Each structure stands twice: as structure tokens, then as C-alpha cells.
Amino acid sequence: MPMPEDTKKVKNMNRRTFIQGTALGLAGMTVSIDHAHASFWDAFFQKHFREMNDSEIQKVISRIEKECEEKYKKTISIGNEKPLSGVQFGYGLDLSRCIGCRRCVYACVEENNQSLDPQIHWISVLRFRKGEKWIDLENSEKYYNPEKVPEKEFFYMPVQCQQCENPPCVRACPTQATWKEPDGIVVIDYNWCIGCRYCMAACPYGARRFNWAAPNRPPEKINPKTHYLGNRPRYKGVVEKCTFCIQRTRNGRYPACVEICPVGARKFGNLLDPNSEIRYAIEHKRVFRLKEDLNTYPKFYYFFAYGR
Amino acid sequence: MRSLRQLKGLARNFVLLAVAILPVQFAASAEHAAPAKKFLVPPPPFSPGIFPCSQCHQGMPVNRTPRKLEMMHQDIALKHMQDGWCFDCHNPDNRDKLRLTNGKLVSFDESYNLCGQCHGTILREWKAGLHGKRTGMWNGEKQYLLCVHCHWPHDPVFKPLTPMPPPVRPADIK
Ligand code: SF4
Ligand code: SF4
Numbered sequence: 001m002p003m004p005e006d007t008k009k010v011k012n013m014n015r016r017t018f019i020q021g022t023a024l025g026l027a028g029m030t031v032s033i034d035h036a037h038a039s040f041w042d043a044f045f046q047k048h049f050r051e052m053n054d055s056e057i058q059k060v061i062s063r064i065e066k067e068c069e070e071k072y073k074k075t076i077s078i079g080n081e082k083p084l085s086g087v088q089f090g091y092g093l094d095l096s097r098c099i100g101c102r103r104c105v106y107a108c109v110e111e112n113n114q115s116l117d118p119q120i121h122w123i124s125v126l127r128f129r130k131g132e133k134w135i136d137l138e139n140s141e142k143y144y145n146p147e148k149v150p151e152k153e154f155f156y157m158p159v160q161c162q163q164c165e166n167p168p169c170v171r172a173c174p175t176q177a178t179w180k181e182p183d184g185i186v187v188i189d190y191n192w193c194i195g196c197r198y199c200m201a202a203c204p205y206g207a208r209r210f211n212w213a214a215p216n217r218p219p220e221k222i223n224p225k226t227h228y229l230g231n232r233p234r235y236k237g238v239v240e241k242c243t244f245c246i247q248r249t250r251n252g253r254y255p256a257c258v259e260i261c262p263v264g265a266r267k268f269g270n271l272l273d274p275n276s277e278i279r280y281a282i283e284h285k286r287v288f289r290l291k292e293d294l295n296t297y298p299k300f301y302y303f304f305a306y307g308r
Numbered sequence: 309m310r311s312l313r314q315l316k317g318l319a320r321n322f323v324l325l326a327v328a329i330l331p332v333q334f335a336a337s338a339e340h341a342a343p344a345k346k347f348l349v350p351p352p353p354f355s356p357g358i359f360p361c362s363q364c365h366q367g368m369p370v371n372r373t374p375r376k377l378e379m380m381h382q383d384i385a386l387k388h389m390q391d392g393w394c395f396d397c398h399n400p401d402n403r404d405k406l407r408l409t410n411g412k413l414v415s416f417d418e419s420y421n422l423c424g425q426c427h428g429t430i431l432r433e434w435k436a437g438l439h440g441k442r443t444g445m446w447n448g449e450k451q452y453l454l455c456v457h458c459h460w461p462h463d464p465v466f467k468p469l470t471p472m473p474p475p476v477r478p479a480d481i482k
Contacts, residue, residue: 084447094438102472119476143477148468252445262469263458264441276446277437284438305438306429 048176049189049228054080060191061228068233072219079227081250083183089244089299090184091255092267092281093158096304100125100149100156104257104266108160111245111256112231113223115215122209122242123160123257130155160257161186161207161242162290162298172202178239184271184299185244187229195237204291205298208241244268271299281305347435347452348444352416359416361403370400387463389426397422397461423455 046060061078068076105123114120126140130153140157150156167186170178177192178199200208214236226232227247234240245255249268258266269276278301281287285303352359364380374393377384386392399407406414406422414421424431433439437450440458444451458466 087447099466099469100471101469102474105475106472121475124475143474145471145474147470149471150468249446252447254443254446258441259443261441263466264439264453267438267442269446273447277442280436280438284436305433 043191046191048192050179057228064191064228064232072222072233074219074222074224076222076224076226076233078232079225079247080229081227081247083181083185084250085182086270086272088184088271089163089249090269090271090276090278090282091163091244091300092278092287093300093302094265094267094281094305095155095157095302096306097263097265098125098156098158098261099263099265100127100144100151100154101262103260103262104158107256107260108242110221111223111248112243113215113217113226113233114209114240115211115213115217115234116221117216118213120209120211120215120240122207122240123158124206125156125158127154127156129153157302158257159205159207159290160300161203162205162296162300163242163244165297165299166295168202168204168294168296169199169208172198174198181229183250185229185246185249186241187243187246188239188241189229190232190234190238190240193238195239197239199239204294204296208239210239211236345435346418347420348449349417349452349454350457352419352454353457354416359404361398365403372400384462387465388461417454419461420455423461427455 057080065078102125105121108123124142126142127144163184163186175194178188180186197210215234230243230246254268258268267277269278281303287301287303289298397406399405399413430439441453442450
């Protein structure tokens, strides 16, 4: 939703006041000393992503690329691919196929540079006993660990950020560090996030993850092809979540979880393209969205196909 | 001599008939004119060294009797169609091709047409990108997997997999 200029200013004022308040009151807890770097003040006074022009963004990106290189001793490129016009991304997941193998979870970790220790997963695969009141997400099991999947008496439902059309997480953020892009992807600027976790409290899908400790990934396991708003290395004290693999999908590729899924349960495409498989699913299958009663309008569609 | 009325009636019937038949003819000719769409697929998952089948089968007499195979292909326990036999799908005269029930030959990289003879709804969904996996570009060239990449055709039920490890429980995070 476009925002009137003055509202933006007021919000940013809020952020500044917020940070100042925190810095004074809690002795700079949110801006920890590991950031005390030559570029610290550059980072501190970095403008809001959406208020920077391309050359300002480039400058910020170069600075962060340099920081990453020093930290990981490895070249990491940070892209800034813009949303494509005429594109609204949508995701489909065929619950009649998912076998709960968690291949998607780990493909996501690899692609998006999630921390290995402490472990962060953007996708949770929930297991439900068939016939149970299963929409009750709170009572699902995500630590299941049988020899083989699928198991006869269970079915599985992967949950990740639903890229809500009306995202409560965005409204909850006091600093505007998270917003919805024109292609529908809800993004986070990790340099603007102050780690207050209001968004996590607001998200009804438990889709956001907080870095309690410095994310830990050995340099050789870092995917160097990143996006500013996606899978670039994160900091301690920021929130992160699924971005529909923004670094891939804005370049025409499928998300990593779609490519890995051994049963082809995952579907992805442009909701505005009548020939996309996601549109086919919506038009030909019974689809549902999680917690529809909350009016978040997820762009993540679950459905049941048929036949073997 | 027919009366004018009769003639008119005839003419009307003819028009009705033509209207009824034409679309069918159009549909039929369209089917002939447009070459069947080819889908981009990775190479079929042959066991190494086994293709082309004619390497061994060339000149070998064709034995149509269903039996347990002992010289070669012993690993194939056919658990697909009840009372099925090799030549329901494989072409006896040129083994490098598969054979539809209407006698048309198809190559191994178009085997979906063979599977689709019985699994028509699945073939339709596969073409639409719903059944099975599509990789490549969501807005460009898409690669489809063949049915046989996921389903071993002689025993096609999807085989269970070992799941990847569960997440660490919060209590176990140090
Ligand atoms: S990889 Fe596919 S089948 Fe496995 S858990 Fe994920 S969605 Fe389900
Ligand atoms: S699923 Fe949660 S994190 Fe994702 S857009 Fe919706 S509210 Fe925000």
C-alpha cells in the first residue's frame, strides 16, 4: 500500500526516536559493539531502503559486500533485482502429495544462508494424524522422525511465510523495517530491523525467525549469490523469514523448495498469468488458505489434487 | 416431384447436420495439423548400458508368452497392470520404441503419452504443470520430469523416503 509522504516521515521519526530511546535507556543493546566498525556510522545513518535512490542503494550494497568479505573471507554478491511489472507471486502446495520428507526445509537453509548453529529453519513441516482436527496448528507435531515417510496414518503440511496480501507483521513493525513489495513479497531490511520482534508476535503463521545469536555458517557453505532483501548474511538480533527466494524468482527461476521437492508438491508462479500452474491449481482444485478468517489473504494456496 | 416445403425441410436438415458435424471435423483436422507439443524433459532414466535395446534384441526371436524372465531383466517383477506383459508398452519389432495401444510408436522421451493412455487425468495435470515437478524458469523454459523419473514403470507406486532430520527442540538449543 503506498503511503503518504508525511506518514512515512512520521514513521521514520518514530524509528529514530525509538532507537535513540533504546540506545540511551538500554545502553545501546540493539546496536551491539560487534558492529563498531569503520562503517558503523554509515550503517547507523543509512536511510530507509525505500527512500534511497539507486546510487545510494549501490553504495550501501558495496559497503555491506565489503563487510561480508572481511567477515567470511569470501566474495558475496548482493543483488538488488527490482520487482517485475505485471507480476504477483503465488505459491501452491499439494497436500495430497507432500510426504513430509523435509527436503524443502534443508534446500531453503542452503539457498538462503540460514544459521546452522543456532539452527534456523524458515519452513516447518507439520504432521497431523489423518482425521484429526488438523487445522489446529498449535497441536501439530513438527519433531516427527520415523524411519520412512510417508506414514500411513499421517499427512503433512509445510508452513512458511504466506506472503500475506494484508500482512499484520508489516503493520506491527514500529520502524517500517518490513514491507510488502509490488510483486507481493514481504521483505525485511536487516539493516533497519531493530529486533523488537513485534512482527513475530503479529504473524499468525509463526513464519518469522529471530537471530538470538550471531548467525553461524561456515564460509564454504555460504551461497554467494544473494539479494539485499533476501538471503544475504544476517546479523545477530534481526528477524528473517521466507522471501519466495527473491534472489531467484526475480530472475525467473523457481524457489529452491520447488526445485528440490521429490514429489512435485510445490507449485509457484505469477498469479496474473492465466497459463501459470498456480492459476491452474486455483481454478481447477479446491484450494484453501491458512486462517482465512483473519483476513490476511495469504498468497500461499494449499490444495488437494487427486489420483496417483 | 418434391414439394417446396419438403425441399425446404431437407435443406434445413442439411444445414443442421452440417452445423453438427463441422466442429467435429475441425477438431479432428486441428489435431492432425498441430504437431503434438513436445515437452522439455531430461533423458529417460535408463539403467547404464541398456539403451538402445536393439543392441541385444535385434534379430532375437520375439517370445510373446508371459513368463518369468531368467536370462535378463530378472529384477523386473511386473506390479503394474494385472496380467500385463512387456508388449503392452514395449514395441516387439523395434525395441528402441514404445508402442501405444493404437499401434503408434513413441520414443522413450515421450513416454508420457503411453502412460496417459490409462492415466488421462494425470497426463492432463502433468501438462498443466500440476502433477509432478517443473523446474527451470517460472516465466520461461520449463523442464518437466517424465513419469518414469519418479515412478518405476514396472512397479510405479512411489517408494517411501528417509526424512531429513527434525528441527532442534528449543529445549535442546544451548
Ligand atoms: S520436499 Fe516436498 S514432499 Fe518433502 S516435505 Fe517438502 S513439500 Fe513435502
Ligand atoms: S505469514 Fe507472517 S510474516 Fe509472512 S506476510 Fe503473513 S504475517 Fe507477515
